Amino acid sequence: MKAAQVSGIAPLASFATGLYKDWDAVVNGRTLPYSSGVVEGHAKRVKMIKR
Numbered sequence: 001m002k003a004a005q006v007s008g009i010a011p012l013a014s015f016a017t018g019l020y021k022d023w024d025a026v027v028n029g030r031t032l033p034y035s036s037g038v039v040e041g042h043a044k045r046v047k048m049i050k051r
Contacts, residue, residue: 004016019026 001016001020004012005020007013
């Protein structure tokens with residue numbers, strides 16, 4: 001993460017900075033057994049229907 005922030009590649013540094021801002025959510029998303037995949041699938045389907 002630190003290397004990405006000082007890499008000089010603006011999009012990569014911005015992405016790493018964004019991850020740091022919400023680091024607790026990143027860790028929880030990778031370690032907890034919970035998933036919002038079903039909810040996200042329904043939201044995507046509704047958006048497709050609306051288009």
